[in-house]
Amino acid sequence: MVIGVTGGVGAGKSTVLKILEENYGAKMILSDDVAKELMEPGRTAYTAVVKAFGPEILEGQEKEPRCIDRVKLAKIVFADEEKLALLNSLTHPAVREEILARIAGFYKEDKDALVVVEAALLIEAGYEDILDSLWVVYVEKEERIRRLMRDRGYSREKALSIMENQLSDEEFRAHADYLINNTGTIEETKAQIDEFFNQ
Secondary structure, three states: OEEEEEOOOOOOHHHHHHHHHHHHOOEEEEHHHHHHHHOOOOOOOHHHHHHHHOHHHEOOOOOOOOOEOHHHHHHHHOOOHHHHHHHHHHHHHHHHHHHHHHHHHHHHHOOOOOEEEEOOOOOOOOOHHHOOEEEEEEOOHHHHHHHHHHHOOOOHHHHHHHHHOOOOHHHHHHHOOEEEEOOOOHHHHHHHHHHHHHO
């Protein structure tokens, strides 16, 4: 079974992933980590991204090849919707291909594996066709803002800015096969996951 886990920033997707990994032995594929790997020098997306955004997105070290500075790149794309769309168009196809290859690899090792694919843009990037079930993790907006300010040191404005670039709660829910309310305790979240597998 391939489960996709998504949800807005600050909803606590990592809590759900930890439960799936520790309690159900799930094999994890984190799309952000895959994208980071593919933007390393010599990997699929590196040349295309540097060509599109210029050498100013590279780290300052003298030794070649210089790595992409993800903080510099994020500042550029989150301030410009067109540039964000360009970055996604350059990275998403390569990330999807790599994710499919990893899923196949897990099933080659264990035909009964539970594979979990996590991505903030799971819906927008069109991953639903490779999933058996799409889970959306949600927490009310104000609680998400509070958590982001507490746990990541974000300002309220930064938290809201990121949220505005994501799907609304209604859009997330419209695509969900299963909703996880992550407002309460870890035990309450775990109970919802257990209920899914019991069903």
